[in-house]
Amino acid sequence: MQVTSIETTKWVLVAKEEDVPANGGSCVMYKNEQIAIFNFKKRDEWYATQNMCPHKKQMILSRGMIGDKECEPKVACPYHKKNFSLKTGENLNGEEYSIKTYPIKVEAGNVYIGGLE
Amino acid sequence: MKKLNNLVIVGNGMVGYKMCEKLIEKKVQDEYNIIVFGGEARPAYDRVHLSEYFSGKSAEDLLMAPANWYKENGITLYLNDPVVKIDREKKTIISSKGQSISYSKLVLATGSSCFIPSIPGIEKDGVIAYRTIEDLDDIKSYAAKSKKGVVIGGGLLGLEAAKALMDLGLETHVVEFAPRLMPRQLDEKGAIMLKEKIESLNISIHLNKNTKSIDGEGKVTKMVFADGSELETDMIVVSAGIKPRDELARESGLEVGPRGGIVVNDLLQTTDPDIYSIGESALYKGMIYGLVAPGYEMADVVANSLAGGSKTFAPYDMSTKLKLIGVDVASFGDPFCSEQEHQHIVYEDKTKGIYKRVNISSCGNYLLGGVLVGDAKDYNMLLQTYKNAIILPPTPEDLILGPRGGAESVGSGVLSLPDAALICSCENVTKGDICSAVTYNNLEDVAGIKKCTKAGTGCGGCVPMLNDLLTATLKASGKEVNKVLCEHFGYSRQEVLAIIKSTGIKTYDELLAKYGSGDGCEVCKPAVASMLASTWNEMILSQDTIQDTNDRFLANIQKGGTYSVVPRIPGGEITPEKLIAIGVIAKKYDLYCKITGGQRIDLFGARVDELPLIWEELIEAGFESGHAYGKSLRTVKSCVGSTWCRFGLHDSVTFAIEIEERYKGLRAPHKLKSAVSGCVRECAEAQGKDFGIIATDKGWNLYVCGNGGAKPQHAKLLASDIDKETCIKYIDRFLMFYIRTAEPLNRTSTWLNKLEGGIEYLKDVIVNDSLGIGEQLEMEMQYMVDTYKCEWKDVVEDPSKRKRFTHFVNSTIADPTIKFQAMRDQKKPVEWGA
Structure with a gap:
């Protein structure tokens, strides 16, 4: 029997579009997970990552400044300016640790995050 | 009985x-x-x-x-x-x-x-622990029939054991699992120096060696390591730590x-x-x-x-000095400082086999610890300096180098440091490393230095110094110096400021769209935010996402994600009513209280959602923002002055309050501190400030460009025996000239050190108005003074701005990860990651 896989991303409504400042971030809570969501208006893109900066394990990334490094969208942790790619979560300072990213979409002024348990 | x-x-x-x-x-x-x-x-x-x-x-x-x-x-x-x-x-x-x-x-x-690692073959004859006198007897008798011995373990005891084998006349080897000797006491460079010294005594050191097996028929004949290499030996002494x-x-x-x-x-x-x-x-x-x-x-x-006493044990200082195989080794305080912000100074002499490192608090005032190899004669002095928290001289390198001649000493700035001076303490990169990387790899920007040497990739505190070294090195080789803000703006700060002024641009987004490229970053955003504030003086939260986190939440972020709050207390003068109000508010929100160095009160441990509530009450009690979070005027410290003091010449408190009221809220390339002393005894320490005023019998002396901080520097006399009005006029000009021309995140002292012509040129511009811009500078400053508004009042009164002070946008609960612990009847945050 043939089984066709169907994309079944479950989307969770976490915020209203206006809850997130333009070119900035906000933090949402889902169950016990803290997630940073970013409204990258300059690029017309939205991103979601873990809120914890893995460097000193602080719940802070949503308060980080966003921008780009050679066109890669990134967030800089306010504590020690560790940079992470918003696309892949990769550490852009060449260090080991990286951050988790989540699928995110905005529909009719509602912000949804996917990939949550 | x-x-x-x-x-x-x-x-x-x-x-x-x-x-x-x-x-x-x-x-x-x-x-x-x-x-x-x-x-x-x-x-x-x-x-x-x-x-x-x-x-x-x-x-x-x-x-x-x-x-x-x-x-x-x-x-x-x-x-x-x-x-x-x-x-x-x-x-x-x-x-x-x-x-x-x-x-x-x-x-x-x-x-x-003795910790005995579980290596296959560890039970063979000829493998002996190093711990008891019985062990030593075994080693002695086994050594009598051996020619070659290996010690497993390159720590303190392992090296002692190596000395024992050497004394017994064996060809001696030390095998260490870690990449360096004495990893608990020495940093990398100190360990390298020790290794070289020990090797010169014919003891072979093998680092990064993970022993996989000990081979031999009944008794040991060789060791095999995880990297495939082997070492033949007659006996092994194990000293790989304690259990x-x-x-x-x-x-x-x-x-x-x-x-x-x-x-x-x-x-x-x-x-x-x-x-x-x-x-x-x-x-x-x-x-x-x-x-x-x-x-x-x-x-x-x-x-x-x-015996009925109540003495308790407290974390013990692990400082040690010892002679290992004839080499002096000492380590005191925190030898690595990997957990705390600090700077360190390194002296290295390969020919003599000497390595010295001292860690200094980031304020430059205290010794935090250090490492000495090959020459530990300074140990006691250093240990005392560290233990007693003795304030360091302005040239702390003298601690390990001794004072070195006066004439050649440039005395200030990163350029006067020796090549061995460690610039990036996170990545262990010296000034010499950086300068030669710039020269031999044709580097043209700080990003290149970061990539090439890794300097500046840790805490980032050294980046301004990297910039200075780059500039100086390029200048020395006759190359054009490119001081652009970052990859998004092909202009220097001075050029961007000129663009802002001439075009009237008031937002970052417009500036980026018209004069920049890409999406911006954490370097250009706050730099532009500062320039916009210094020019138009609009409320910084109208563009909150380009502000550094402290400016974005108008408070200082601390460990654990909470903030501290500093209300303005001009001149350090405060009424009992206001003191009580602070106490009541601090108690209500359970804030840790600390008197700051600038005669103010810092209240720590406020959650982001509590900040507007706290400020509502502070404003109600008559306080204003203290701007402790901004690259802006902090405080004007004062001594009590002639109103009370029997030595005082003029009323320093009143003048300090006037000055603080005048420049409060002024945003600058870096923070600004000031002080006013009522006589030459200088109790307010005005000569350690960005601008400081000292009463004389004829008027006031104005000093500029001093600072404490990472590299303390005395302020220089700009004008003497002037009256109050002239003093304010000169300060207006001085501050605006600094704001116009300094690079981002340069304090006034660094700015002056780089200013061609130095203090004489500055005097010419400010006092003699040699550029003819004096009046304009004064006008610009008057505009800033006239448009001042308390940022916190603005937030407290604006529900849409208040709304941003929340941890979660989809829940009203506070960040559940914030944790405190008790300390001396107050609270403190738990350590990073705890």
């Missing part, structure tokens, strides 16, 4: 012996029968100097005290009879020889044993640490309050103290407590 209580000490090592000595000293033997059990055949001996057993000392020489000392002092000593069981219910111990003795108090001084002997405690149900060690509290009691543990068997606050001095201190604490 018969004594009723037995005090049993399990273990007769150095610390167990010291315990006896302290008990005698405190006359505890009047109350207790002291009974000691030792596992070895000899009474306690000096394990620290064990290797001297090979260079002539006898076992008797090494004894801490002969057996009859115990007898003379009424102590019962059972040797060769280790305790094998504790019956806590019956409060009785049982020894290996079957003695059953009751106790009312028990001290476990079981010490540690606390906690089996007895474990079996009797006392709490032990996950990696061994008997858990003790501040009184060194185990989880059974009648049982203590001291020395290397005790685990205090997660730490095993593998040195003799803290072990002795522990013995003192327990003896004191048994």
Whole structure:
């Protein structure tokens, strides 16, 4: 029997579009997970990552400044300016640790995050 | 008279012996029968100097005290009879020889044993531990039939063991698992120096070696390492660390640490309050103290407590100085400073085999620790400086270099540092490394330096210095210096500021769209935000996402994600009513209170959602933002002045308040501090400020461009004996000229050091108005003064701005990860990641 896989991303409504400042971030809570969501208006893109900066394990990334490094969208942790790619979560300072990213979409002024348990 | 209580000490090592000595000293033997059990055949001996057993000392020489000392002092000593069981219910111990003795108090001084790694073949003949005199006898007799010996372990004891093998005439090798020797005491460079010194004595050092197996028919003939290499040898001495002997405690149900060690509290009691543990068997606050001095201190604490005292043990300073195979090695305070912000200075002389490093607090005032290899004669002085928190001289490098001639000393700035000066302490990159990377790799920007040397990739604190070194190095090689803001703006700060002024652009987005490229970053956003604020003086939160986090939330972020709040207290003058108001608010929100260096009160531990509530109450009580979070005017400190002081010449407090009121809220390339002193005694320390004023009998002296901070620098005299109005005029011009021309994040001192022509040129511009811009600068400043508004009042009164002060946008709960612990009747955040 043939089984066709169907994309079944479950989307969770976490915020209203206006809850997130333009070119900035906000933090949402889902169950016990803290997630940073970013409204990258300059690029017309939205991103979601873990809120914890893995460097000193602080719940802070949503308060980080966003921008780009050679066109890669990134967030800089306010504590020690560790940079992470918003696309892949990769550490852009060449260090080991990286951050988790989540699928995110905005529909009719509602912000949804996917990939949550 | 018969004594009723037995005090049993399990273990007769150095610390167990010291315990006896302290008990005698405190006359505890009047109350207790002291009974000691030792596992070895000899009474306690000096394990620290064990290797001297090979260079002539006898076992008797090494004894801490002969057996009859115990007898003379009424102590019962059972040797060769280790305790094998504790019956806590019956409060009785049982020894290996079957003695059953009751106790009312028990001290476990079981010490540690040699950690024997589980390597296949470790049981073969010729593999011997290095711990006891018996071990040494074994080593001695085995060495007699060997030519070559290997020590496993490059720590303190391992190197001692290597010396022993060398003294026995063997070809000696040391194998260390870590990438450096003495990894607990020395940093990388210190360890390299030590390695070179030891190798020059014909001891071979093999680092990064993970021993996979020990081969040989019955007895060892060679070692095989994980990297495939091999080392032939006749014998192996194992000294790869210690393992606390906690089996007895474990079996009797006392709490032990996950990696061994008997858990003790501040009184060194185990989880059974009648049982203590001291020395290397005790685990205090997660730490095993593998040195003799803290072990002795522990013995003192327990003896004191048994004698009815209340002394407690506290985390012990692990500073040590020793001679290893003839090489002086010392390490004091925090030798690495990997956890705290600091700067460090390094001196290295390869030909003489000397390495010295001192770690200095980021404010530049205190010694935090250091490492000395090859020359430890400064150890005591440095240790004292560190322990007593003595304020360092403005040139702390003198600590390890000694003062060096006056004439060539440029005296200031990163350029005057020696090549060996460590610029990036996170990545261990020296000035020499950076300058040669710039020259030989044709680097043209800081990003290149970061990529090439890794400097500036850690905490980032050295980036302004990298910039200066880049500029100086390029200049020296005749290249054009490119001081662009970052990859998004091809202009220097001065050029961007000129663009802002001439075009009237008021937002970052517009500036980026018209004059920049890409999406911006954490370098250009706050830099532009500062320039916009210094030019248009609009409320910074109208563009909140381009502000650094402190400016975005108008408070100072601290460990754990909470913020601190500093209300403005101009000149440090405050009424009792206002003090009470601060106290009431701090109490209500449970804030940690600390008096700052600038005569203000800092309130710590406020959650982001509490900030507007706290400020609502502070404003109600008559306070304004203190801008402690901004690159802006902080505080104008003052001495009490002529109103009260019998020496005071003028009213320094009133002048300080006037100045603080005038420049409050002014945003600049970096923070600004000021002070006013009422006489030459200079109690307000005005010469350590960005601008400082000192009363003279004819008027006021104005000093500029001093600072404390990372590299303290005295302010320079700009004008003398001037009146108040002239003083304010000059300050207006000075501050605006600084704001116009400085690079981002350069304090006034750094700016002056780089200003061509120095203070004389500055005097010309400010006092003589040589550029003809004096009036314009004054006008610009007057605009800033006239448009000042309290940022916090603005937020408190604006519901849409208040709304942003929340941790979650989809929940009203506070960040549940914020945790505090108690300290001296207040609170503090838990450590990073705890």
